Amino acid sequence: GEDVEQSLFLSVREGDSSVINCTYTDSSSTYLYWYKQEPGAGLQLLTYIFSNMDMKQDQRLTVLLNKKDKHLSLRIADTQTGDSAIYFCAEMGSSNTGKLIFGQGTTLQVKP
C-alpha cells in the first residue's frame, strides 16, 4: 500500500542549511507536498512539486525529487529560529480522490 516515511528529528544551528528527507512508495504519485506545522497551529503549505519535475526552488526553499529512488527532500537555506516546526511530507496518490498520504513528520529544532 501507500506509505510515506520521514526521519523524526533534525537539529541545526541558526544560519546553517537544513535538509529534511522523505521516501514514498507510490510510484504513480502526481504531486508531492511539504507542509509546516508550528505548535498548536494548522498545516501551512510550504511548497509542492509535480511528479514530472526534478527540482523546484522558492526563495530559501529547494525541493529535490528523485523518482527512481522515490525520494523527496526539502532544503532550507540560512535556517532561522522561526523555521523551528514540524515538517510533513505528503503525496497525492493515483486514486483520484485527492487523498493525501502523510509522513509522520520531522521536528526541526534550530539552535541560536
Place this chain on the structure above:
Amino acid sequence: DAMVIQNPRYQVTQFGKPVTLSCSQTLNHNVMYWYQQKSSQAPKLLFHYYDKDFNNEADTPDNFQSRRPNTSFCFLDIRSPGLGDAAMYLCATSAVWETQYFGPGTRLLVL
C-alpha cells in the same frame, strides 16, 4: 484575508456530551476535508465532501458525523465524545483533487 476558518480554536466538552466543530472557507472550493491529529502524529483523514457528496474513510468511527449545508460551511459532529477523541481537528479545502489548504485547527479537550 483568512481562507479556511475554524471555530472555535479551543473546545472543551464533557465525556459523552455532543459537540460540533465548524469550518468555513472563502476559496469556493468544491472539496472539504476533516482530519484528526493526535499529538506527535500525522493528520488522519476522517471524511471529505465533494460538493454535497459525502465520502467516509473506512476506519472512521460512527461517532463522527459531518454536515455540509452549503459550499462555504462544513461541520464535524462528535455524538458521544470519549477521552480518546481529544485531539486537534483540522479542516482543509481544495479545488477538485488539487492542493489542500488547511485551517488553523480546533483543539478538543474531553473532560
